Amino acid sequence: MKKLRVGIIGGGISGTALGYHLSLYGNAEVVLFEKNAIGCGTTSKSAGTVCLFDDSLRNRYWDVRLYGFESYLKMEREEKGSTGFDKTGTLVAVTSEEVEATVETGIALAKAAGYQGEYITDKDRIKKILPLIDVENILGAGYTQDDGYFDGTMISNTYARKMQQKGGVVYTMTPVVEIVVSGGKAAGVKTAGGTMHLFDRVVDCTGPWSRFTGKMAGLDVPIWHTKAEAFFLSPPGKKLNYVFPVLKYPAFYALRAGDNIFICKSHLSMDLDNPMHAGQWDPDKLPATGGTDDYFIEFLFEQMQKSVPGLVASGLVSSWLSYRAEPRDFLPLLGETPIDGYILATGYGGNGIIEAPAASRDLAKFIMRGESTPLLEDWAFKRLWGKERS
Numbered sequence: 001m002k003k004l005r006v007g008i009i010g011g012g013i014s015g016t017a018l019g020y021h022l023s024l025y026g027n028a029e030v031v032l033f034e035k036n037a038i039g040c041g042t043t044s045k046s047a048g049t050v051c052l053f054d055d056s057l058r059n060r061y062w063d064v065r066l067y068g069f070e071s072y073l074k075m076e077r078e079e080k081g082s083t084g085f086d087k088t089g090t091l092v093a094v095t096s097e098e099v100e101a102t103v104e105t106g107i108a109l110a111k112a113a114g115y116q117g118e119y120i121t122d123k124d125r126i127k128k129i130l131p132l133i134d135v136e137n138i139l140g141a142g143y144t145q146d147d148g149y150f151d152g153t154m155i156s157n158t159y160a161r162k163m164q165q166k167g168g169v170v171y172t173m174t175p176v177v178e179i180v181v182s183g184g185k186a187a188g189v190k191t192a193g194g195t196m197h198l199f200d201r202v203v204d205c206t207g208p209w210s211r212f213t214g215k216m217a218g219l220d221v222p223i224w225h226t227k228a229e230a231f232f233l234s235p236p237g238k239k240l241n242y243v244f245p246v247l248k249y250p251a252f253y254a255l256r257a258g259d260n261i262f263i264c265k266s267h268l269s270m271d272l273d274n275p276m277h278a279g280q281w282d283p284d285k286l287p288a289t290g291g292t293d294d295y296f297i298e299f300l301f302e303q304m305q306k307s308v309p310g311l312v313a314s315g316l317v318s319s320w321l322s323y324r325a326e327p328r329d330f331l332p333l334l335g336e337t338p339i340d341g342y343i344l345a346t347g348y349g350g351n352g353i354i355e356a357p358a359a360s361r362d363l364a365k366f367i368m369r370g371e372s373t374p375l376l377e378d379w380a381f382k383r384l385w386g387k388e389r390s
Ligand SMILES: Cc1cc2nc3c(=O)[nH]c(=O)nc-3n(C[C@H](O)[C@H](O)[C@H](O)COP(=O)(O)OP(=O)(O)OC[C@H]3O[C@@H](n4cnc5c(N)ncnc54)[C@H](O)[C@@H]3O)c2cc1C
Pocket: 009, 010, 011, 012, 013, 014, 015, 033, 034, 035, 036, 037, 038, 039, 040, 041, 042, 043, 044, 045, 046, 047, 048, 049, 050, 152, 174, 175, 176, 177, 205, 206, 207, 208, 209, 213, 228, 229, 230, 264, 322, 323, 324, 345, 346, 347, 348, 349, 350, 351, 352, 353, 354, 355
């Protein structure tokens, strides 16, 4: 049987999930190149929430959300600790009638799939779940108890290991420095040191770096970097003596991180035309910690004042800055490009942990069998051909 040689650039959640899904096909020969360590890029800075519902991904993509959540649950069942799952549940504050409708549908979908979910309007009950919340300015809250957050780096490493068990090859500390294009077709990659690797397909899974790797193939990849500024707060009293759920508001979200609280401005509230929110930068210049702007912590404290006043007296323990890779319409960029054989799986923005399993499952099918799916059509890079200027 003739094998299809597929080279993947990038070992974050996108590259490793794709590598794993490709390795399930007997005629795939998969090689993944990561310039550093597996899961060390955006994936390592992620909150990793995979909630059964929230406003970060439209209900239209419910099956994407469910496949992501259940893939990780299965991984965790097969090997305890392989995904870093923390089952805290999720509380979504309902701030308007519009949000209410979305939440009610989301809860109905979660329940139909066999999970616990309820829309709560009894304010005392909401307070029991999260004592620090202000219930005056909300209509109610959606609550799912079976979900929570995962560790994207652990999942990436688990996917990479599973891919290797199926015969895939993973090179770490191996930057791709050139995408070899011959006669308008991607023919392989060159790694630092000059080694050439020939492929039938090259898939770019480098997230915020895809602006740079895209140029190696002669393509302007139309993504913007939104600043993901995460702050770790030490709550009043220092210890959380209850289960702090993933808390979602339209403008920000919070979750527990040990005894601290991780808090971040939501990705859909970022304005790509506001230079404080977004731009086109070099992810290699990001510091490991710190690097945050006063603007974001001030914004978040203002939000907390209104919504979770019990958190305002928290101490700031640490913070970090990362870049999410966002296309203009905040949906991923998948599939074929004008360069034959050069395929993109980037632009996952603030939802890559949720979306990577389903998107990779479909993309692997397309690469191996040439079959598209409605999801791939929705998120096709093709939707932007000729429309974007970088
Ligand atoms: C603060 C924050 C919170 C988030 N919260 C959530 C959340 O709650 N839920 C959710 O679903 N998503 C969340 N996200 C989004 C999610 O983390 C990202 O969408 C996802 O991690 C992107 O994965 P990726 O594989 O595309 O990119 P990355 O993880 O950045 O991986 C790209 C990899 O490519 C490698 N690379 C780059 N150039 C080269 C080269 N030339 N050669 C070889 N390798 C190269 C890099 O080293 C890197 O490891 C969050 C993101 C942030 C920053």
